[in-house]
Amino acid sequence: MVILLDPTAHLKLISWRSFDPLNERDLTESFIRVDPLVLRSARGRCRFLPVCRTYIAPADSSSSTRRSRCGTGGMFSCLKDKVGEVLVPGDEFSFQADDTISLSGPAKPEKVVCGPGLRRSGDRLLVSKSGVLRHKQPNVFWIDSQQRRYVPAKGETVIGIVTAKSGDVFKVDVGGSEQASLSYLAFEGATKRNRPNVQVGDLVFAQFIIANKDMEPELVCMDSSGRANGMGVFGGGGLLFTVSLGLVRRLLSPHNEVRADLEQLFPCELVVGMNGRVWTRASTVQQTLIIANLLQSCDTMTSQQRQQLFRRVQQGAL
């Protein structure tokens, strides 16, 4: 996906979530630049399944008739109290079933959907990443961490570096634990005779179609209708740098402040991969460097600090 940050450029972002319960994968948001017409078809062809893992408030398991009577209290309020606070691995929530036994009235199971950074262990809910607890209505909770290690997830678009050409596949480094494979036929308009021009060391913007913990991840540079849709090999120039995964998600979320601030500075091209790699190109080397350094420093800044810095850059301090 290429976002043109020219202030005149018009762009629209549509989001959806994917969460793979088998891999304990990030609850991530993937975005593509589409107009509403394309979106309808995109929904059909992209295999994003909103799969979530549900946690029911643990009632006393010894008898099935007993159910926690905490209703909207208990687990939910326990988590809700901590929304917006920084939690560290080892923090735990525990929910003890209420002691009173309901003989009348239907037992209402309480459901909480846990995203990345929260995991269940018995009747406890453990925090497994450090970060800020986030909440989304009605009952989704996750930890917003600034981790840098990328774990491939199906459907996510990433920036990869081609490391080897072997037979009919390219090996691509995406920053995960394993290199991904990319078939030379998985480019727009590629046939057995008409091979894409990809050299070792080139950058590709591609999407995962296979990503699970037991198999080698596989990338493609086109969507299911065979169009490039912004993916493919990068042209010359520009600079690649890495930021944290949290910042990448922030950059890609709709109505993002960082991006809005960046748009005020000067026209540039920006490609954001979900694996934390960002490629940027502006008219001069100096401007490209400014963009890269600004984004890298955004990781650890409050919005006020950032706006102050961006204002200074705009006034020509750098």
Place this chain on the structure above:
Amino acid sequence: MKDTPLSNCERDFLLKAIEEKKRLDGRQTYDYRKIKITFGTDYGCCFVDLGKTRVMAQVSSELVAPKENRPNEGIMFFNTELSPLASPAFEQGRQSELSVKLNRQLERCLRNSKCIDTESLCVVSGEKVWQIRVDVHMLNNDGNLMDAATIAAITALCHFRRPDVSIQGEEVTVYSVEERDPIPLSIYHMPISVSFSFFQQGTYLLVDPSEREERVMDGLLMIAMNKHREICYIQSSGGIMLLKEQVMRCSKIASVKVSEITELITQALLNDKNARKAGGRGGFAESMPQERITALKMDETPVETTDVTERANDIVKKTEAPPQTVPSPVVPAPGVGQVGLGLQNTWGIEEDDDDEEEGMGEEDSGEEAGGKVAKMEVDQHKKEQQRGDVVEISDSEEEEVVILHPETPVPKNQKGSSSHQKGAATSKKKQKK
């Protein structure tokens, strides 16, 4: 694990930027990154931050037999560790080419320049000398490990204190820190290495290359120098041809950089000395105050359960026997009785002690005292019901309605249900333990 490869786009961009005299982090050509020197709690422990590169050096000493050919000289030993902590490209355990190279450079820089007086490390000639061991651990690699390593090693050596020894005849006594103040090593000068990287066959030169610049560079020139402008060691690698003028220029730059860094080291050592004299505690552990309770739930208070049975029995023995009078149950309607509304059961208190859990033993005497009051209330309640002659069956789940058959022994049945009701909260928790 393999390192992240460098893409063509990064390489092209870096070279283009260097041609325009720009660097990724906004430095000028001859600028060092920010250097920060900190010390650990122990003597001889030093951390050096060079931008994002981080190196730790730890010096330790040991009494060993000297080498055959140098019977009255101490031994210097250098060891560098490249762990995956520093970079995923470094492997655990095996000595990599880079670590051998770094080790060799460190030895040449610090041992062969004779900056440390090894003869002062001799205790008994030919028998006992001090072996000074310098372990340099790379904690994070963002380029220019060598400069950071030499700064860390020499600072740690300056910071180190070895235990005092005394010789009386044949006997060698090593004094602990409490007995006698430890002694610093005698250091003649501080060699500090400065790295220069060359690009485009030596056309462009950068001081203190970062990790990405190191990958793009054509050649590297390393000059170790002390503040008296004496070159201790010089090495060129990467196979580029350097002109005489280039080397001269580099050595001039190096002399400026070395005097700056030496100044920084002496200042850091002085600060640490003052801090130690003032009695403040330093080091990593002290820098992280533990003021946070990480668990978001309260743990149950542990109750000692080792000799509860004995204590309970003891209490039971000592307390007076409760009055044996059992209030006769009032049956409001034939075949119906009620124990109610969360009141203490007073029927058959004498059996409570065996039936209640052991943990409750201590409370029993108190309960019995209150029992009489409760009993009165129960009776009163019964009378009220009797008057109305109506059996109330509330749908509140807090209450329980028990149907009593006239033949069955009343106290047994009722007591069980009541204790269940009241003790539900407590007994449940106990089961969890």
